[in-house]
Amino acid sequence: MSNQFNLGMFQSSPSEFKNADVTSASSCPVSKIATEFEPFGNSYIKNPYDFYQRARNEEPVFYDPKSDYWVVLKYTDIVEIFRNPEIFSAAIARHPVTELCPVAVEVRDKHNISIEPSLVDEDPETHKAHKKIFGDAFTPKRVNEIEPRIRRLVSGFIDRFIDKGSADLVSELLYEVPALAIFIFLGADDDKALMVKELGSVRSIVSWGKPTEDEQVDMMHDISKHWDFTKQLVDDALEAPGDNYLGDMARLHLSDPSKFTINYLCNVMFLMQFAGHETTTQASANGMRALLENYDQWRSLCKNPDLIPNAVEEILRYDSSIFAWRRITTRKTKVGKFEIPEGAKILMALGSGSRDSEIFEDGDNFDIFRKQKKKHLAFGNGVHFCMGAPLARLEMKIILEELTKRLPQMKMVKGQQWDYIPTLTFRGIKSLRVEWDANKT
């Protein structure tokens, strides 16, 4: 059943799945809430949580005919979907939300970007074996051994601005660190990290945003450069495997090529370079904003760094970088009490599930002292659970440790605007200006 819908990354929708037969659902909840759902509207992009709170109470599952998505808002329903990958296929996870125009398709085909389902959008038959191989190699040893290098990086970036008395934490720290960290982890040269970061950030717009036709074409050229870079990275690793994650995977392939193809390895590396930084940058940025807006909690964290691991979890629960994620049904089924047809596109509002007050008391409150009895949904749940979670947690912990240690007196500059790149799934402020008295550092 691997990607039975042919809905992979950068592909066009087969016509039979452009509109599932929603009229066949016995209780199709086309609703008042759906008329208010504007996933690319300014107010939702800036703050989806007010809408989520209302929708969770009024219509926790609703069908939106405008976008052709079934939106699911409650924690338990989302977990149920995550736990049933045979019925709720991940094949659609990276499929472009906006149909690619013919010129972009031409550029894609000309450049021979040979994307295939890989982990995140792979169906159970092949996903299980691949996750075992690639997940088992993502060992605590491989993650922990790069901790000192990540710490030096973070500290080095802070050195650059600490005497200035002000900084934009996103562009001067949080933008680059996760890209460099994933490069160190994979074993790529640092000097390419920024280029890849820039090429990679367009991928969120192609797959999950609303690019114009011209933007789609430009982005497809960038994506092809990134693909070529990744192929070279893999070729080099196969030639001379290093002491790093990619080296481990290259050695595995050389010892037994039947485990996975070279093209599959390129695909996973292509996925990880993107999944490994955009997400961590944005989650850290949203988290720093939440901490500085709740200044008593920032002070508590500075006084007691032992709270940092808990603060990281609360940031991921309260305002993470992937606030919605997709599935497609492989057969007629149910979510909660609603019948959903085969081929229905589902949008799981992870940001809503992680604030569901039936699971998290006062879910809309940010509270770094919170004891979470259940796990938030920031990294998903079930077989596709984020493979990079230990690395993301480590990076966020180090960033908070260094900032609380070196800039405890930092404050947010008042009156700034919060801008986001509008996408269906990713959420992160573009800048976060902070200031402090440089004479007291």
Ligand code: HEM
């Ligand atoms: C705060 C940072 C991050 C967030 C919020 C995040 C979130 C997610 C989410 C929501 C999924 C989909 C889960 C599902 O479909 O059930 C996922 C999958 C994945 N993530 Fe992350 N991620 C982060 C960081 C990372 C990092 C640092 C890496 C790589 C080093 C990474 C690699 C992956 C991979 C390979 C998958 C696919 C796993 C599978 O399908 O089996 N992620 N992540």
